[in-house]
Amino acid sequence: MKESKRLLLSGDEAIALAARDAGVALGAGYPGTPSTEILEAFAGYGGRAQWSPNEKVAMEVTIGAAFAGARALCTMKHVGLNVASDPLFTAAYTGVSGALIVVSADDPGMASSQNEQDNRRYAVAAGIPMLEPSDSQEAYDFMFAAIEISERWKIPVLFRVTTRVCHSYTVVQPHETAEPLRAASFERDIRGRVMIPPHARPAHRRLRQKLAAMQEWNESCRLNHIVEGSNSLGIITSGISFMHVREAAPDARVLKLGFTHPLPMNRIAQFAKSVGRCQVIEEGDPYLADAIRAAGIPVEGKPEIYRFGELDVPRVRRILSNDISPEPAKPPGKPPQLCDACYYRIVFESLRKRDCIVAGDIGCYTLGVLQPFEAMDTCVCMGASLGVGLGLRHVLPPDQARRVVSVIGDSTFLHTGINGLVEMVYNPPQTGHVLIILDNSTTAMTGHQEHPGTGRTLLHEPAGKVVIEDVARSLGIRRVHVIEPRSGTDDFDRLLAECLDSSELAVIIARRPCILIAKQLKQYEDQRCECPGASQAAGDCAIPGSPAPLSP
Amino acid sequence: MKKAINVVVAGIGGQGVLKGTDILADVALRAGYDVKKSEIKGMSQRGGSVTGDVRFGDRVFSPMVPGGEADFLLVLEPTQVEPHRYMLRAGGVLITPDAVDASRLPNRKTLNVALLGTLSSHLPMAEDVWLEALRAGFAESFHEGNRTAFLAGREGRKAAGIKP
Numbered sequence: 001m002k003e004s005k006r007l008l009l010s011g012d013e014a015i016a017l018a019a020r021d022a023g024v025a026l027g028a029g030y031p032g033t034p035s036t037e038i039l040e041a042f043a044g045y046g047g048r049a050q051w052s053p054n055e056k057v058a059m060e061v062t063i064g065a066a067f068a069g070a071r072a073l074c075t076m077k078h079v080g081l082n083v084a085s086d087p088l089f090t091a092a093y094t095g096v097s098g099a100l101i102v103v104s105a106d107d108p109g110m111a112s113s114q115n116e117q118d119n120r121r122y123a124v125a126a127g128i129p130m131l132e133p134s135d136s137q138e139a140y141d142f143m144f145a146a147i148e149i150s151e152r153w154k155i156p157v158l159f160r161v162t163t164r165v166c167h168s169y170t171v172v173q174p175h176e177t178a179e180p181l182r183a184a185s186f187e188r189d190i191r192g193r194v195m196i197p198p199h200a201r202p203a204h205r206r207l208r209q210k211l212a213a214m215q216e217w218n219e220s221c222r223l224n225h226i227v228e229g230s231n232s233l234g235i236i237t238s239g240i241s242f243m244h245v246r247e248a249a250p251d252a253r254v255l256k257l258g259f260t261h262p263l264p265m266n267r268i269a270q271f272a273k274s275v276g277r278c279q280v281i282e283e284g285d286p287y288l289a290d291a292i293r294a295a296g297i298p299v300e301g302k303p304e305i306y307r308f309g310e311l312d313v314p315r316v317r318r319i320l321s322n323d324i325s326p327e328p329a330k331p332p333g334k335p336p337q338l339c340d341a342c343y344y345r346i347v348f349e350s351l352r353k354r355d356c357i358v359a360g361d362i363g364c365y366t367l368g369v370l371q372p373f374e375a376m377d378t379c380v381c382m383g384a385s386l387g388v389g390l391g392l393r394h395v396l397p398p399d400q401a402r403r404v405v406s407v408i409g410d411s412t413f414l415h416t417g418i419n420g421l422v423e424m425v426y427n428p429p430q431t432g433h434v435l436i437i438l439d440n441s442t443t444a445m446t447g448h449q450e451h452p453g454t455g456r457t458l459l460h461e462p463a464g465k466v467v468i469e470d471v472a473r474s475l476g477i478r479r480v481h482v483i484e485p486r487s488g489t490d491d492f493d494r495l496l497a498e499c500l501d502s503s504e505l506a507v508i509i510a511r512r513p514c515i516l517i518a519k520q521l522k523q524y525e526d527q528r529c530e531c532p533g534a535s536q537a538a539g540d541c542a543i544p545g546s547p548a549p550l551s552p
Numbered sequence: 553m554k555k556a557i558n559v560v561v562a563g564i565g566g567q568g569v570l571k572g573t574d575i576l577a578d579v580a581l582r583a584g585y586d587v588k589k590s591e592i593k594g595m596s597q598r599g600g601s602v603t604g605d606v607r608f609g610d611r612v613f614s615p616m617v618p619g620g621e622a623d624f625l626l627v628l629e630p631t632q633v634e635p636h637r638y639m640l641r642a643g644g645v646l647i648t649p650d651a652v653d654a655s656r657l658p659n660r661k662t663l664n665v666a667l668l669g670t671l672s673s674h675l676p677m678a679e680d681v682w683l684e685a686l687r688a689g690f691a692e693s694f695h696e697g698n699r700t701a702f703l704a705g706r707e708g709r710k711a712a713g714i715k716p
């Protein structure tokens with residue numbers, strides 16, 4: 001990579017390129033807007049990248065790699081970190097031998113998410129350092145810094161980005177590679193790695209000492225800088241907000257924070273003293289403002305209405321002029337819809353016709369909530385359709401309970417729905433339950449990623465395959481049906497009626513490849529059949545793309 | 553160019569909105585400007601509306617065009633004109649499919665490229681830089697069609713007698 005080359009990269013691509021240039025040995029994650037492109041680009045640049053069934057597993061895999069001394073990258077959207085937080089919190093205690101960079105891609109404004117949680121809180125809760133780049137060049141540069149910090153303090157680093165950093169393209173000049181790598185090698189450290197209470201107690205103290213040392217280091221860290229300007233207005237900011245600030249208040253003096261946990265409080269105090277009015281500009285929760293005020297530094301936060309949604313230049317201008325008048329509503333765009341030829345339509349028509357109470361889940365099929373179907377009654381988080389559906393069944397009067405159906409996609413089923421299926425077998429409702437798995441052989445919603453049920457790797461090469469009906473049957477469920485919903489027949493509808501009436505546990509796998517990529521899927525399958533290495537899975541070749549038998 | 557130029561491209565999924573902003577941003581990059589491009593990807597493939605912002609100049613900060621500050625608004629789908637009109641500044645230029653003579657397009661898929669042609673006639677970047685970016689942005693087999701569409705869009709305006 002030549003020093004002078006100017007590339008126009010998204011933040012996601014810049015993270016991926018830096019990971020490649022910095023010698024990251026393994027990237028793992030689970031798709032989720034706006035993080036998905038990181039691993040795809042990393043693989044494209046020649047890095048080793050893989051999709052895990054969910055974020056918790058991805059976190060554990062990368063913790064393992066970092067225990068072995070390698071540089072590892074774990075990527076997910078903000079809600080993914082909820083799933084992965086269990087291993088993360090204790091990895092803060094164990095620390096790592098190599099580097100572990102955890103990318104959390106937050107989605108203020110919810111361009112495509114179910115909530116707008118602010119994951120900067122996770123850095124505080126877990127006690128790990130956090131970096132926040134403002135554009136693609138910083139995303140590139142900060143990855144090197146994150147690796148340096150992770151290796152220096154032997155701790156996972158939270159690399160927090162937002163939709164506008166991930167998906168905006170800005171100019172990047174890549175540079176030379178990082179410190180040379182050490183080869184991965186296992187070193188036994190039982191007291192450091194096995195978190196039984198007698199080991200974890202001192203580990204917690206070590207973690208707090210590391211944080212104190214990092215805070216000290218952060219006071220003069222190059223990842224924070226001051227943009228000189230008039231002393232009458234000082235602004236403390238980070239992430240994408242910095243860019244809006246520079247445009248909305250070109251004359252202000254700005255403290256731009258890149259290393260945002262633990263915060264460099266002395267530097268912040270000095271800055272606040274140096275200016276007349278000191279305003280904090282940040283998207284989402286008042287994370288900076290609360291922390292700075294708690295440290296006894298007088299700064300102004302933003303009015304509450306700016307907690308919601310993304311910031312942009314006009315909103316920053318409003319914050320600076322303390323304008324809390326109602327904001328002009330943006331005209332609504334055209335909402336997405338289920339594709340005209342999507343087979344999910346047949347399923348939702350049937351659910352609507354039978355007046356089912358639908359515990360839904362997250363994926364393209366969530367669009368079944370919209371007209372003309374309006375056939376979804378709950379959607380909480382990935383995998384929740386099972387548990388929520390079972391809970392409804394447990395307490396509703398029988399005439400209502402019998403109409404409850406859980407609906408989930410194939411990728412979501414393997415993500416966390418599978419645990420709910422175990423619950424269904426273990427604590428079955430008296431009226432039984434019906435689970436519909438919409439298996440379109442891909443993770444469609446986030447742009448068609450592979451998952452363990454497709455039997456292909458991130459790069460679409462043959463891999464082991466989890467056969468969903470086999471999983472269900474192995475749990476002892478007798479009614480497991482595989483069906484290809486087709487228009488012009490009422491096969492699906494009849495099967496659904498039969499299952500609802502049975503008062504037993506039933507799993508209906510509605511299988512048909514996503515029409516947006518049906519051709520591609522066919523090609524992958526053909527390759528899979530030709531590939532001698534995939535002989536073990538050869539028996540599955542007939543399934544996607546060809547009508548599956550209606551099995552009892 | 554001291555003040556950055558703001559362009560917003562709008563349409564619905566499948567029309568090549570994002571491809572259009574890719575090309576425009578690449579042209580600005582090739583011409584040596586600072587460039588930022590922002591898009592909201594979500595469920596664009598499911599027919600939802602899609603917009604992309606491109607800003608270029610000596611120095612660009614926010615990647616998003618502030619409402620009411622777009623110098624140019626390119627709309628590929630007529631129903632999307634009104635929802636996005638608020639983005640235009642007073643005196644800003646609206647470019648819609650009416651700007652090009654549809655009969656001169658090799659096919660409907662090249663509308664995005666044709667509208668870029670119309671836009672190009674307002675902007676300082678040289679024609680060959682546009683053509684280079686078009687060549688680099690698509691498979692070679694599309695280039696002739698794209699070139700035709702681009703030039704139709706670029707000349708369409710001249711034919712209509714509007715001055716850049």
Ligand SMILES: Cc1ncc(C[n+]2csc(CCOP(=O)(O)OP(=O)(O)O)c2C)c(N)n1
Nearest residue numbers: 032080362363364409410411412443444445
């Ligand atoms: C914890 C978590 N991780 C990731 C996402 C992003 N996401 C939403 S739905 C989905 C998967 C959808 O795939 P699938 O279940 O196969 O349904 P399809 O879109 O193919 O219909 C993903 C990755 C999320 N919302 N929550």
